[in-house]
Structure formats: C-alpha cells, structure tokens
Amino acid sequence: MNSPTSSAAPRRPHRQRLAVTVALTAAALTLSALPATAGTGPDTAAPTAQLRVKANPAHQATSITPAHRKQLLAEKADKAPATARTLKLGAHEKLIPKDVVLDADGTVHTRYDRTYAGLPVIGGDLVVHEGPAGRTVTYASQTAPAVPTTTAEVPAATAKKTALGKAADQGTRKAKAGKAPRLVVWTAGGKARLAWQTVVTGVQKDGSPSERHVVTDAASETVLANAEHIRSAEGRSLYSGTVTIGSTRRDDGSYELVDPQRGGHRTLDATATSAGVLFTDTDDVWGDGTAADPQTAAVDAAYGAQTTWDFYHDRFGRNGIADDGRGSYSRVHYQATPGVPLANANWQDGCFCMSYGDGADGKHPVTSLDIAAHEMAHGVTSATAGLGDFGESPALNEAISDMMAAAVEFHADNPADVPDYLMAELDDLHGDGKPIRYMDEPSKAGISAVGYAPLDYWSPETKNAEAHMAAGVGAHFFYLLAEGSGKKTINGVAYDSPTYDGLPVTGIGLTSATDVMYRALTVYMTSTTDYPGARTATLRAAADLYGAQSDGYEAVANAWAGVNLGIGYVNHIGVERPATEPVATGQPVSRRIVASSTRPGALAYSARSLPRGLSIDPASGLISGTPDKAGEYDTAITITNGEGDTRTLAFTWTVVESGGHYFTNPTHFVIPEHGTVESPMVVRGRPGSAPSDLKVTVDITHPFGLAMVIDLVAPDGTVVPVKPWGPWVLGPDLHATYTVDASAVSAVGTWKLRVFDGTPGIFDMDEGELQGWSMSF
Template sequence: MFRQDRHHRRVRGSAGLALAAATTLLAAGLQQGTALASADAPAPASIQATPRAGAAPATLSPARHTALLKSAATAAADTAKTLGLGSAEKLVVKDVTQDADGTTHTRYERTYAGLPVLGGDLVVHRSGARLTVTKATKAALALPTTKAKISAATARDRALTTAAKAGAEHPAVGTSPRLVVWAASGRPTLAWESVVGGFQDDGTPNELHVVTDAATGKQLFRYQGVETGVGTGQFDGTVPLGTTLSGSTYQLVDGDRAGHRTYDLNQGTSGTGTLFTDDNDVWGDGTVANRQTAGVDVAYGAAATWDFYKDVFGRNGIRNDGVAAYSRAHYGNNYVNAFWQDACFCMTYGDGSGNTHPLTALDVAAHEMSHGVTAATAGLTYSGESGGLNEATSDIFAAAVEFYENLPADVPDYLVGEKIDINGDGTPLRYMDKPSKDGASSDYWSPSLGGLDVHYSSGPANHFFYLLSEGSGAKSVNGVSYDSPTYDGLPVTGIGIDNARQVWYRALSTYMTSSTNYAGARTATLQAAADLFGAYSPSYLAVANAWAAIDVGDRIALGVNVAPIADQISGVGQEVSLQADAYTTNSGAALTYTATGLPDGLTMSDTGLITGTPTTLGTSDVTITVTDDTGASATRDFSWQVAYIYANSGRVDIPDNGPAVESPVTVTGRTGNASATTQVYVKIVHTYRGDLTVDLVGPDGTAYSLLNRSGGSADNVDQTFTVNASAQSLNGTWKLRVQDRAAIDVGYIEQWRLVP
C-alpha cells in the first residue's frame, strides 16, 4: 500500500515475526569492528565496483524455469531428508532462481501432517555439491495433536471482532477458516487462519489475516494482506504506450509485456471496470478532466516497472513467470491511496481528495508492482519489522525505477510520492535521506520499531538504502538537496544506486524469508554483497557501514575484528560455555586467541571457546586478544561475575486480561539478607508489553515493581532489573509475578533469574 496514515492507532501483534535470519549466512556479517573514519572525516564521493558476473541472475526461458520447478518438486522429499526435517513435514516448491554461474536458489513452503506451516518457509542454495539453507524459523516442528479444540466458527467470530475493533467496514469471512501450523513466533502451534474481507477504515479493500490458537482461542498474530503503492499523463508527460488495435479501436493492452491491461473503475470499488479504449491511439491530455490521463500514467508506470525488472534483474514479470498483472484507475470516491492485491494480482489507484489528485505517479506504480515482487520472493509478512521492510522494498525499487527511466517530467530523486502532493502542501509523502522529515517515520532502528505502522517502520530501511546509494552528508542529486545524518555520527560512502539496488534485490530474492527483521536484513544484504563484490570488499564494508549508520549492527574495521561480548554472570559450580567470535579482513590469515582475567575454573581453547566451572565468588575484568598471521590484533574487554544464581526456565503462559501468574525459585542454605542491588533478569515473550505488570515477590510477600504497563506497543521483555531487597531474608521462595491487564495480546514467561 502507498498511504499516508493520518490516524495514529495502537498497532498490536507485531513481535511474532521478529525472528533471526538463517545461521548459514556469513557469520562475519554480525560482528563488530572499529570505525573506518573519524567523525569529522569527509566521505569519498562513491565506491566504484562492478558486480561479479557469476552472481548475476540468469535469464531463464519459461521452459527452463518450468524445468527447474519440476526438478525441485521431484527432489523435494530427498531435500527434506537432507535438511533433517521430520517425517510429517513436506516441502512445497514456491519458486526457483538461478545465478549465471549455475547456483540455484529454491524457495519452499512447508506442510506438517498436510497442514500449511505459516512462517515455515525456507530457501535452499545449491552450488555444485554444496548446500546451505536460509530458514524463516529454526524451531523444530512437532505438535502433540492436529485436532483443534475450538471450532472454525469460533475462530471466525473472533476474527470478525478483531476486524471490527480495527475499524473495518462490513467485515466478513468469505471462506471457512483454515487449520494451519503457526511457526513464525516461538513454539509451533496449531491454529486457525481467518481472512476477513470488506473494507478498511479508509476505503481500502480488507484482507485481514487473523491467526487464532486452535486450543485456547487466543489471537496469535494478525496482518493485512492488501499492501498499500504515445500518451500524455499528468505526471509522466508525453510517453510511449503499448496498445493493441481491435477492429477500429485501440485498447490499453500492452502486447509487448504479456498483455498488461489498464481499466477504468469509474469510481467503483470492485470488479475490473471498463478497459480503456481510444479511436486514434493518442491518449490523455495531461489534465485530470480527461479520464485517460490517469490511464496513461498507470499503463506507463506498469510498463516501466516491467522493463526495469526484466532489463536489470532478468525478471520476466512480477512473479517471474511471464504473466502480466493488470491495473485499475479511478478507484472509489475521494480515495487517497493506491494498493497492491495478490488476490487479484493487480494494482489499484485512487483519485485522491476531490477526485482531482490521482495517485498515479511513476514511483507509485513501481511501488505497488514491487509489492507483488516481494510477495513472489521473500513474502515479507505485512506486520512488524518484516512489514516495514516490505514497505521499504517498494519505496527502494520505486526510486530505482525513477532513476532507470530518468523522465524529464519526473526527474529521479529519493523522495517518495513527491509528484502526487498527497498532503496538499507540495511536500513528499516520505523522505529516504532523512525519513523523520515526514513527522512520523523513524530515521534509525530501535527495539520499539516493530510496533509502528509499517509505513513508518520502513523509514530506517529507506534511510539505509539512500546512504548505501549516495552516502551521508549534504549534497545535491539531480537538483534536489539532501543532508543525510548517521546514528553513529560517522560518514558513509555510497556505492551508487545501480549497485545498491543489486544488493537489495539479491538479498530479497535469495536470502530473505517471510519473517526477516532488520537484523536479518543486514545479514542478507551482507551475504548478497559478498556474492556480488566479495566478502570484505569496499562495497561489502559500505553495506555494513550503512547499517551501522541506522543503528543496526556495527561497522567492520580493516584487520582483526572481535564480536562484542556482553558482561557475563555465572553461578558457582555451574558449567560455562562461551564462544568468542572473531574474523579478519586479511584474506587467508589464521587467528590466535588468548584471554586474561578469567574467573577461577575457566579456560580458553585455541579456537576461542571458554569452558569450565567457576569455583570462586567475585567479579573479574576479562580481556580477550585475537591476533592474525599478519600481526594485526584486536581486543575485547568485559566483566565476569561469579555469584549465586537461582533460575526458573519453565514456561508459564500468561492469560489474556486475566489473573496474575507466578514462577518461583527457592533459596536455601544461605545466611543474612538479600542485596540492596538484587538483580532480576526477566525474559517474557508477549506482544504489546504495555499490557503487563511484572513484580518480584520476596519470601515475606513484599512485591517489588519491575514493570508497570510501560513500553507501549513494543513487544517482549528481555532485560535485567535492579531492586533494593535488603529487607528480605535470602532463604525462602521468591516469585516472579506477571499479569496481563488488557485484552487481545497474549504471551508467556520464558525464563527468569535471580541474583539476590
């Protein structure tokens, strides 16, 4: 969808898709190094590089594409065994792509006991005999039963209630809910998936997917399925059009692009409307009064986007199957939006306020069609961080199409929707160089990002792409002034939009999955940059720098890099295993690990693995040093506390808007009272943490508040609290008490630890 959301609403249920990317990608992509330049050093103009030819997408004929699909389907059972999947699991081929060097990337959906697995998608990469895999979830699929305790009718009714609360008009579930396995967040769960139709509160068609636990009836997740994006057009100017002569009448049917058709909905909200026709093949006059004008912009935008994906990436249509989508102009009355629908495989455009401000500019068309490309590749779920990446992908390729077309009437820029003037004040809808200029989007990643509307959580990814393309600081591109900041205050050197779009497309089509979050996108783009330009090449380092500039990961220093190690706390007599991770940008150099200050009982191996059993209470200052064969070295300092630790890792479900639940630990054999700086580590999986109150309850029943409905729409609790519990005796039963005080969202206590 390509929208301006003028109503700030509480967005819920977004944490379920914040999963880590596959561990088979380059581990180096997750490490930390020192900065490459000082804060006041100017960034060079750009990094010049040519992508490796072997990593380019191979252009597949329809016959070759079909043959690859059939081969993958035939081998699906053997592939499932190779991946170690369970006997109840089956792989279903979604698509196969191939690199110029013959490497194939096969994208699969999964089923379990015949049920679709939502969030179970994966990509298998084959290069000769070498096989690696990228998974949306690493959780093992195992269910105690595939029989639902609640009925489909109950799930449907609850989904309708959810849609009504979200402001839906005339909500209806067109087909019966389907039984699925929900695997996109934590433990795989038997669930019902309901799809609610009707219209959203702004007139956009509704395809609200509501996932309901089939045992308890609680809502597990929800996301929106409608993604909101010679003639003379209002925005494109005089441009060539692909048309078809039928008898004596010309039709807006593009025979050069699989017969893409453009319709006039005549202010309707359903069906296809009327195919645009003309008697002399001269279309529109550049004014809103002429209904063909919008049709010109829409048809040209579709053609330009088709050509961009085909010429730049070798992609044969939105789904890479040579089949055309279609476009519908003049949707609804005063409809200030445009949207993509997978269900109809079509783009739809409103006429804006007063039906005089159509949303038919080139970047809008490219934005909407790119939603279709995302659906056909990674399938990024339209909620939470993955939803923000979905929206950003459409903005990224909208900018890329503008630069590719380079129209005099629509000079390419990094402004989103600047031609349509949706706000009525001449301002763009979004700014890629500094997203916060729109008043709602975020410039940088934060833990609460997934709780924002996806059009605003897209901001950091848009910012990343601008920085990767053009670099930071003040500059002018095609007459437009930009001044892009960085989170860490350090400069970023761009690699040019041509190479930046190659990185993002390869990451999207090859390594991202339905649940990819921002950290996963960093891993995917670093892997893509390694494929295209080589690991630790200037372009690869620029990708890492651009992510660091939006507060995702750290910059990679030349030489040896040691991953950050958090301060450690271990229990006396409890076994320890901690791997120190490091790498070097000096090709082929071996690494040597040493450590000083380790607690008594611990040692480090020559591979950086720290093991043993701490024997003595106290806190140590530890320094790890890693040196490569060239003599380059780096250190990492952290503290290691050895203490008495009491923990409970048993799962405790938190009832929705219900009574408090407790998780206990018992302390025995100690003397005296607890510390004035008692530490309580809490890990709770729960969407919308603002529903929760969390207390530590001492042995005498005194409650110490840790969290009191704070954090708003952010998801989960994963932090350490410090309380003064010095009035409590050490010995006795301590409890973590948690209560959900608002409806809809649910979760559970995963674990907690007490250091009294």
C-alpha cells in the same frame, strides 16, 4: 510458581529471531554475543569517495524463460519427497516448490512452502541452495510443525466470528468472510500451534479495499496474527510527461489499453464499477496531460506498470511481477465508496492488480511512478520471500518497496520526473509542500497520519512500530548503502544522511545496492525475515556478488551499522563494542572482545589501562581476572588483523567497591523470555553463617517486572526464596530490596541470584535484563 534451573545467559543486543540459516558458507559474518554499549569512546575513519565494486559473474542470477521456470519447478516438485527426507523433515511434512533462481555457476535456489498432514504451515517456508559448493538451507523458522492433533477444539464458525470482530477492531468496515476459515499450522511465533486462518474482506478506513488475514489458535481462540494484505501508499498524481505506452488494436480499428509486450497488462476505468472497464480509444492517442481527461490517469498507470516491468526485466531478467510472464492489471479512478474518491493507491495479491484513487479531492490521481513501482514491488516480494505478517517483516516489506521505487525512478531517468530518494516529492499530500518520505533521513517527514514519525534507526522496539514508520530503518540503510552518509547533492536535491554512531559510510552506488537487495530478497529472505535477518541476507548476497573480503561486503555491514544494527568495519576490522557496565572488586570478570576482519589472517588483541587485576588474552580477546581496586579506568582495546591494520576502542570502565558488609555484581545479564538466568557473586571474609536479615537488592528492566520470580542460591545449593510471582500489575522494571533469612547457610562462597521470567506465555516480548544485584550483611 517454581523457577527451573538454567545456566547464566550472557547479555546480547536483541532477542533470538525466527529466520535461521544453517550450514553457512565461510562468507557469513561472525556476530558477537556482546552488546554495543553507550559510553564507548571515539572510533573514526576518514570518508572516501563512492566505492567501485565489481560483481562475481558466477553468482549472478541468470534470466530464465517462463517455460524454463515452469519446467524447473515441475522437476523440483517431483523431487520434493526426496528433498524432504534429505532435510530430515517429519513423516507428515511435504514441500511445495514456490520459486526458483538459477545462478550462472549452476547453483539453484529453490523456495518451498511446507505442509503438515496436508495443512499449510505458516512460517514453515525454506530455501534450498544447491550448487558446486554443496547444499545449504535457509529456514523461516527452526520450529518443527508437529502438533499433537489436527482436530480443532474451537469450531470454524467461532473462529470466523472472532476474526470478523478483530478485523473490525482494526478498522475494517463492511467486514465479511467469503470463504470458510482454513486450518493451518502456525510456527511463526516460535511454537507450533494448530490454528484457523480467516480471510476477512471489506473496506479500510481510507476507502481502500481490505483483505485482512486473521489467524486464531484452534485450541484457545487466541489471535496469533491480524494483518492487512492490501499494501497501500499515500500520494497524488505526479505526471511523467509525454510517454509511449503499449496498446492493442482491435478488429474494428479502435484501440484498447492492453500492453502486448508485458504480459497483456490491462488498464481499467473504475469510475462506475470497482471491477473496472477496459479503456478504449479511436486514435491511440491517450489523455491530454490534465486530470480533467480520465485517460490521463490511465496513461500514468500504464506507464508505471511498463516502466516497473522493464526495470525488473532489464536489470534482473525477471519476466513480470511473478516471473511467469503474466501481466497484472491497473484500475484508475477507484473510489472508496460510490461517489467518494480514494486518496490512495494499493497492490492486491488476490486480484494481482493495482488500484489508484483520485486523491482526497477527486482531482489528483494517485498515479506517480514511484508509487506505482512501490506497490508493484509488493507483488514481487509476495512472489519471492513472501514477507509475512508478524514482527518486523511488514516493515521490511514496505522498506523494500521504497528501495525498488527509487531504483525504478533512476532506471527510467525521465526528465519530467527527475530521479531522487524521495516519495511523491511533487505532491502536497499533507498541505506542507513536503514529500511523504525521505530515504536519507526518514524522520524529516515528521509526524504522520498514524501519529508517529518514521524511524531513522533500529532498536529492539522497532517490531512494535507501525509498518510504514518502521520501514524508515530499511530505507535509510539502503540510501547509506547506495550513496553514503553526509551532505551531497544528487540531481539537484540536497541530502544529508546521518549515522547512528557518527561514523561515515561510503556508498557503493544505486545499481550495486539494488543488486544486493534483489539477490537477498529472492535468494535468502523468507516469510519471517526481520531487520537482523535482512542484515544477514544482504551480507550473504554481497559475499556472493563481491566476495566476503571485498569493499562491497564491508559497505553493506557499515550501512547497517549506520542504522544501529550490527557491527561496521573500520580499517577492515569489525568489532562489537564490549559491555562496559561497572564491575566490582572481588568479583570475577570474563568478557570477550569479538571481532572479525575481511582480510585474511588471525586477529591479535592488546589492551591499555585495564582495571587492576584484569588482563586480555592476545589471541582470543578474552578479558578475565578479578578486579582488586575500585576507580575509573580509561581503557583502550586495540585489535590488529593479519595485514597489520589496527582498530582501537576507548572507553571508561568503572570498578565499584564490593566487600565487607556490602557485596555487589553490577554485570548485566539477559533474562530469556519465559526463561531463567543466574548471576554469581563471590563473598569473602564473612566467617560463620549469613544473617537472618540479609538484604538483597535487585535491579531488573522488564515490561512486567512483578512477574519475575527471584531466588537466592547459597554456596551449598540451598535455595532461599526472595520474591514470589506477582502481583499481576502492569509495571515496567523492578528496583527493590528484599529481606530474607539466610541464617541456615554459611556466608562465604559463590552465591547466585536466580531470576525466572514468569510472564504468561500468551505475551510475546523482548527479553528483560538483570542489571545488577547486591547483598548487605
């Protein structure tokens, strides 16, 4: 395989993500292209009391009636062709309005699905923001949905058979595809492909209904997605005491469990049939507070539905889960199979309903308020951002449900269920007396049924974790944003939330944290949003609500930094810690310190004890020059903002010897996925030609290191092959020395090591990294 030429790629913290926002306002945070690196010195700030933030009323979403919402969507549908032309979409592309949010200042945020030649485009959704400040657009993906043909090479019957098999592989029992596969255009993976989408129904391993969406390439039959769409959470009953619930009197004087004030929400008994039978009663007094009475579970389910409805209505003016005034329905005593109780609860978009089991022993209905709110939040997410089935989106979906479940509990403030940041805290699901989730430190839950512990912090590998485990990152962020880090007691519950970098985080309160998340979800997130995208969305939401120069904005950034995502602010200055891997004598260095401040004015940079031969530009923060002396340097970089606030980063910088018979460049370079990177090296003091036995040593981290194609580019442009593609063996990293004949070229000048990622295109993974290389003459 030949490796295409490409310019050198600077090291960056993680791969390019799908969600892209264009025409950002000045409120958007400037992100550095330099990574945070281990080995940097202390960076401290004194903790403060919980921040008080004041929202900008102009950027608060206003409550609109279902009729007004319907009218706005109709207007947007009429204007959709013109909007598509304005956005320069292709001739075969059409926009379909899905949701609309109206701000107090008149800004309208319209969420669109997209089609191509009449086919749904998965990953093609976008949000248009139109207001006094102009128009901006948030895209789920920048990938154009154009495909060479809309005729599938793989027959629908073959796609269906593949989908059924793949669903079964993931644990779906009694799998069947009730509807024929539909053709779609898949753009979520960064490349437009014609694909089949098959909906496979059946039963999950725990007995819950299964609705699995399997997407297969219509040309190669490759499975592009295989995701469960029925969202479930573990739990048993957690009763809420004596509550008032909505019911309706019938003509015969009896009552049915239909809530007339909340869209006609119905509560059904699924003991005898999965479809459920409406609960009725003669005296409108429901249940007796024990699991022995079948109506008790119905009371909890109805209470959960009405409390969640009221939370969204009272806080955000939302009229029901889909904001259309329509009530869902709840089924209690749902069974995995006839006679086998379901130890779970779930939300299902297909029926717009909740299903509650009775626990593994059939005696503990899974009807707690936090579980009900968690599951119904999945419905809100589906009706808004529509977080998809790939990457970190499912984990973010789960995390948002945990966030909103906590918010609903605190909103209800029921003394029988004291609000907290725990899930199912009175339930002994695992027989250990512990809650199933801790938002202040998710890993405290220990090893789960899937064999992993919830994650406290983000990393590039988070996208590979099981969704409920990876949801810990988002839940931890939300707790830090609401309450801050460190030890505290809230409503009698002790918390002690750590941060990744050890820096304290000051919270803004649950109400403000929930405001930020809801606006980010409903206005800025899309189907492809991952955790880095969620960070961007919440910062935009905070800028809307509180201003980009506010403590609230800084708090959002600091909470994300607390879970190892992005930069935080100390003394109102945010800075990406510089790459501090070693440099070499005689090798040019160019590394920029990128910082931002929430305070006005330009930043100034200064440095102490840089490696000899290097200097820093006081205006740009660019460190450049050529080191001329090896050793360890205790370097400190100080950034000063326009108001005189300062922030100092201290770290040890190593300079290694390069010259004579041995030349090295230890600077790290990202190897783009299926792309090319070049690392330069200057050779001096070697007159004449290079040797015929030149030793080239490379250090590469990559899941498929042997798939890398490596060439040496001599100073005159001559390409000397170092390593061909293969062999095809799964083996991470590549640390090897190769002997090449370079006697045809002169030694002095700038050499380049060129690395091409030859991993087959069917694999989707993070970039690798060239961690350094050397030549021995």
